[in-house]
Amino acid sequence: MSVVLEGRNITQDYHIGGGLFGASKTVQALKGVSFSVEKGKTLAIVGESGSGKSTLARIIALIDAPSGGDLLIEGQPVNIALKRPDPVLRSKVQMVFQNPYGSLNPRQKIGSVLMEPLVINRPAIAAEERRALAEAMLVRVGLGPEHFNRFPHMFSGGQRQRIAIARALMLNPSLLVLDEPVSALDLSVQAQVLNLLADLQEEFGLTYVFVSHDLSVVRYIADDVMVISQGLAVEQGKREAVFANPTDAYTRQLFAATPVTDVEAIRARVAKRQAAREAAGAPR
């Protein structure tokens, strides 16, 4: 299996403040993170707010340049601080954002949203063919050609996230960075979008970097899991290994905090509550 994405000791520092008199401060958002993802696999990056997971997602998606470390895409070192990504490289990596309400321009029709990446990166494609490609992609993500001329406000959250995924796939990327793609969605819609992502991965051989704070979603979709906390990867490994036997204290804490819907656990809790009530002599 070929490695699509590799990161070696990636760091990111943010410089804050340093006004007229104040001293500037450096925040180390990432303190050296290494990882690699094989073609067709999903790496899930798990962490809480402030852990640096979105910082890492932005670096992988070639939006921000890291302060240090090496990023390799399909074996080629990439440094966007030295050289702007060309259309070929840009086409390889695409991103889907968390908030499907904020990530689509309210004044741009869906058809135009989907065709724009082609206009910029594939200028040789004729207008008619562009439109055909966009309509085909709409159908592929579970919408229809009749949605081509509609505006984002006419769609539900789940449909908008499908549009965002369709837009990301227009350039046939090999790597898709998904930053909390289902956390703004209702449970039943979340299930539909996760199914769609699984289907698309199989069909196009896509590699996913899936950023999430939701461990039950990660357990469902990931092949490899990386848990980050305060800019460090505290746990890395295959999904089964991480979930069966977490070695790091923070990972265990994260698992313990995740609510479970296990019937035996509920039975135990209900019994405990009843016992406490009877002990207190509460009328019930």
Place this chain on the structure above:
Amino acid sequence: MALLKIRNLTVRFATSTGSFTAVDGIDTEVDRGEVLAIVGESGSGKSVSMLAVMGLLPDTATITADEMSYDGHDLLHMTKAERRQLIGREITMIFQEPIASLNPSFTVGFQIEEVLRLNLGMSRRDAHARALELFRQVGIPLPEEKLTSYPHQMSGGQCQRVMIAMAIASKPRLLIADEPTTALDVTIQKQILDLLMDLQEEYGMALILITHDMGVVAETADRVVVQYQGKKMEEADVLSLFEAPKHPYTRALLSALPENATGDRLPTVSDFFGEAVR
């Protein structure tokens, strides 16, 4: 006798495209000291029905019910003055976005002391002492220092603790929590839920927890109401609901949980709904 009793509650909103029914004939009861979870997805009317109880809906809403009463008081035909005696004292509420619920221009100490002075008629000095006590009770670190902090200087979890401190200040008998942990990280969510459950037991207050998260329901509720598109789908005690969900929509919700996934694909609601709801 039930503490809160709602029979056939309907809430309609007048919109530019006609009337929209957000809550459609809901019956609910909450007993003293009981934890009731209302679960549903967006648009299920779970928040709107509780906002109707609180009298917090805008004028565009039309509320009708056969009965809506709290401890024998008729909430439907109550004057504003009578309502003020109940809301904020006997019945309090906390909301989803803790940081947005607080006024960014005042310190959190000022805001909680304001609640104590206006709602409970305390003097400035008493209010300050009580605020400190409440901050300790809800587990805010360095309470004295934090009283002089502004909301933006605190984390989301701490802001939610401040909101909880305000809500329990009057020792209410009913606390309505609308998605209290949705905006928080899981480890913080656990702390806040534990705090709410501890306070609930300590004060013996009834707690209505509005949530979309089945995991939260499993870890807190005594009884559960499942709502979908403004209608009640199922009502059961928590154990029976998870053990043997009766309504197809409840089954759909439970099996759409990624942790319950058995095969390669997650079942979706449409897999469960034949003609059941439509």
